[in-house]
Amino acid sequence: MRGLLEGEVHVCRLNLASTPDDLAGQCWPLLDGEEQGRAKRIRHWETRRNFAMVRSALRFLLGRYLSRDPRSIQFVQGEKGKPRLAGTEPDRGLVFNVSHSGECGLIALARDTALGADVERWRDMANQEGIAERCFSVGELAYWRALPLERKQQAFFSLWCFKEAFAKATGEGITLGLESCIVDLSAQPRLVSIPNQCGSPDAWRLVGIIAGKGHSGGICYRGDERKLHLVDDEELVNSLFSFSN
Numbered sequence: 179m180r181g182l183l184e185g186e187v188h189v190c191r192l193n194l195a196s197t198p199d200d201l202a203g204q205c206w207p208l209l210d211g212e213e214q215g216r217a218k219r220i221r222h223w224e225t226r227r228n229f230a231m232v233r234s235a236l237r238f239l240l241g242r243y244l245s246r247d248p249r250s251i252q253f254v255q256g257e258k259g260k261p262r263l264a265g266t267e268p269d270r271g272l273v274f275n276v277s278h279s280g281e282c283g284l285i286a287l288a289r290d291t292a293l294g295a296d297v298e299r300w301r302d303m304a305n306q307e308g309i310a311e312r313c314f315s316v317g318e319l320a321y322w323r324a325l326p327l328e329r330k331q332q333a334f335f336s337l338w339c340f341k342e343a344f345a346k347a348t349g350e351g352i353t354l355g356l357e358s359c360i361v362d363l364s365a366q367p368r369l370v371s372i373p374n375q376c377g378s379p380d381a382w383r384l385v386g387i388i389a390g391k392g393h394s395g396g397i398c399y400r401g402d403e404r405k406l407h408l409v410d411d412e413e414l415v416n417s418l419f420s421f422s423n
């Protein structure tokens with residue numbers, strides 16, 4: 179795996195469902211005591227698997243980029259819960275964000291920017307119209323409502339993903355007020371309006387990520403356009419195996 183350059187964003191998509199069962203077990207030693215404890219407390223097996231797999235893959239990737247034992251990497255959390263490298267880590271310019279939903283895990287990494295990632299499994303929602311009315315702007319709602327039926331599910335979750343990727347890039351998460359982050363999907367996805375404290379929408383980039391069947395994915399980062407590099411998940415899985423053996 180090559181290094182992470184200044185003008186790049188690296189994205190790793192993990193097909194969590196196709197992961198051999200015993201790999202989840204083999205990843206366990208990569209987690210520290212706090213993470214293992216947290217995983218054990220998650221009752222829902224899919225959520226537990228997703229957390230353990232994505233966190234261990236994140237440790238593995240960071241270990242590669244930092245030339246370090248993945249188990250020794252230390253994280254701290256921002257005020258609203260966004261994890262980042264601890265201040266004691268020498269390469270603090272390295273930033274990351276992760277997301278997991280359904281069968282897909284998403285890890286984005288870059289240098290010296292604000293970075294957010296989100297993946298959402300398409301799912302039927304009893305009150306999708308109501309959620310759209312609450313979370314989408316007038317323009318987003320009009321765009322979404324005018325779409326043919328077969329494109330509505332994908333567009334709903336793409337809008338959701340981009341709003342959330344932006345909110346995660348800022349570190350504020352849902353407290354930012356997703357209805358105030360307005361996305362234009364009509365051409366190249368872009369932010370058209372964001373809360374004042376986040377600066378100009380033109381200062382942020384949105385990139386759609388193909389995240390597997392029935393999922394939408396997206397990342398958001400601040401600054402000029404960067405080159406997207408996809409980290410092959412098979413290579414990651416194989417490496418995880420060989421690390422643990």
Ligand SMILES: CC(C)(COP(=O)(O)OP(=O)(O)OC[C@H]1O[C@@H](n2cnc3c(N)ncnc32)[C@H](O)[C@@H]1OP(=O)(O)O)[C@@H](O)C(=O)NCCC(=O)NCCS
Nearest residue numbers: 229258259260261276277278313338346349350351352356
């Ligand atoms: C945590 C939050 C940022 C995302 O939660 P989520 O969508 O349930 O979960 P995701 O899998 O996408 O992301 C979770 C990861 O984000 C990271 N994270 C946690 N808090 C974060 C924050 N404030 N900012 C950025 N990243 C954060 C963590 O790494 C976490 O994963 P981990 O604990 O396994 O390491 C949450 O605050 C949020 O915004 N939820 C929004 C849900 C919603 O209703 N969206 C409607 C959109 S229209």
